Every structure is written in structure tokens, then in C-alpha cells.
Amino acid sequence: MEVSNTVGSHGPHSQKKMSPGGIDLNPILCINMWEHVYLPDYGVGAGGVGGKKAFAESWWHTIDWSVVMDNAEVKEVTLQFAT
Numbered sequence: 001m002e003v004s005n006t007v008g009s010h011g012p013h014s015q016k017k018m019s020p021g022g023i024d025l026n027p028i029l030c031i032n033m034w035e036h037v038y039l040p041d042y043g044v045g046a047g048g049v050g051g052k053k054a055f056a057e058s059w060w061h062t063i064d065w066s067v068v069m070d071n072a073e074v075k076e077v078t079l080q081f082a083t
Contacts, residue, residue, distance in 0.1 A: 027071070028068055028072040029063070029071070031056065031059055033052060033055075033056070038051070042055045
């Protein structure tokens with residue numbers, strides 16, 4: 001009788017290459033908040049200056065929204081302003 005691993009990275013579910021959480025999805029917009037990403041440019045954020053919050057706030061200005069729309073399969077954007 002041959003024993004095989006049925007859990008973890010070698011188990012039968014690992015062949016599907018599922019996203020974390022086991023849900024088949026396609027992310028449309030992600031932000032990397034690991035320390036090695038923002039620390040060199042934004043520091044730790046001591047005294048309310050810089051850090052993770054400043055990185056996230058400036059990140060919004062670098063997004064290529066046409067790529068996000070393609071990932072979300074949006075065909076057209078219509079802006080509606082409140083009056």
C-alpha cells in the first residue's frame with residue numbers, strides 16, 4: 001500500500017492553483033502593504049509623517065484605471081455627479 005500526502009502543497013487541492021482562501025477569483029485591484037515595499041521611501045510613519053498611510057494615499061495616484069477596468073471587464077464608465 002502506497003501512502004501519499006493529501007494535504008498541503010502536495011495534496012490534491014494544490015493542483016487547482018487556487019487563490020488564498022480557496023476561492024476561484026480574479027483580483028481587479030491590489031495593493032502590496034508589506035514593509036519592504038513602503039519602508040525605503042516612506043519610513044515607519046513616526047509622528048504621523050510618512051509610513052504605511054502615506055504610501056497608501058499616494059498609491060491611488062499611480063493606478064492605471066484602464067487596466068483595472070479591463071480586469072473588471074468594465075466596458076464603459078459613466079460619471080454621475082450629484083446636484
